[in-house]
Amino acid sequence: MAKAMEILDERWTMLVIRELLMGSRHFNELRRGVPRMSPALLSKRLRALERHGIVTRRLEAQRSIYELTPCGADLFGIVNGLGVWALTxxxxxxDDDLDPHLLMFDMRRTIPVQAWPSGRTVVEIRFTDVEPRNGRWWVVVTDENADICSDDPGHPVAVVVTTTLRTMTSLWRGDLSWTAALRSGLVAAEGASGHRRCLGAWFGYSQVAQSAGRPSTDPVRSAAALRA
Structure with a gap:
């Protein structure tokens, strides 16, 4: 245990490992996932992880690619377990836990693309409690990937979702189900009824929420708590 803490207990290290586990491979992707970490400190932590054999770095088209070694990938259970523990x-x-950029970036990485209709589908998300320049987002899903836009991509929108940042974060964490949020009015959705009913399947829940067996089994209580 002492040896593990010596390597992993430095500030931000576990969050950097989490980003790598979630698929970030470039320096700027890692920065987006840990925005409060300075570039200099991120470089320092990556060098330390590389030195310990947890991360490898290689050049591809003159860009550094960071990947976990088998040693680093073996930390998935520990990192995920810590997330479940904290959530529980x-x-x-x-208020400091609410960040639209972090939320949307995290959602993009685990959106179940296979659950969406074939072709291109766009969902616009409007946060009523966020300043206008950060309050509108577009989720664009094709047969191959999901993308998040903070500027209107110009494609037809299938559903417009209006809610608060706190509610969307709670949905992503599995504190609340989409069904309960829609029924209680915490989330308003404009679009075809078939599309509205699919929102929960389209967005899913975070990896940690799924591991913790969420969403909540008591949606009425969860919705009431958010309204309080």
């Missing part, structure tokens, strides 16, 4: 025992969301 420290579930409160403070």
């Amino acid at each position: 025992w420290f579930p409160e969301l403070g």
Whole structure:
């Protein structure tokens, strides 16, 4: 345990490993996932992880690619377990925990593309409690990938979702089901009824929420707590 903590206990290290586990491979992708970490400190942590044999770095088209070694990939259970532990025992969301950029970036990485209709489908998300320049987002899903846009991509929108950042974060964490959020009015959805009914399947829930067996089995209580 002492040796593990010596390597992993430096500030931000576990979050950097989490980003690599979630598929970030470039320096700027890692920065987007840990925006409060300075570029200099991120470089320092990556060098340390490389030195310990947890991360490898290679050049591809003159860009550095960071990947976990088998040693690093073996940390998935620990990192995911810490997320489940925190979600279970420290579930409160403070204002500092709410960030539209982090939320949308995280959602993009695990959106179940196979659950969406074939072709291109666009969902617009409007946050009523976020300043206008960060309050509108477009989720664009094709047969191959999902993308997040903070500017209107100019494609037809299938569903417009209006809610608060806190509610969307709670949905992503599995504190609340999409069914309960729509029924309670915490989320408003404009679009074809068939599309509205699919929102939960389209967006899914975070990896940690799925591991914790969420969404909540008591949606009425969860919705009431968010309204309080």
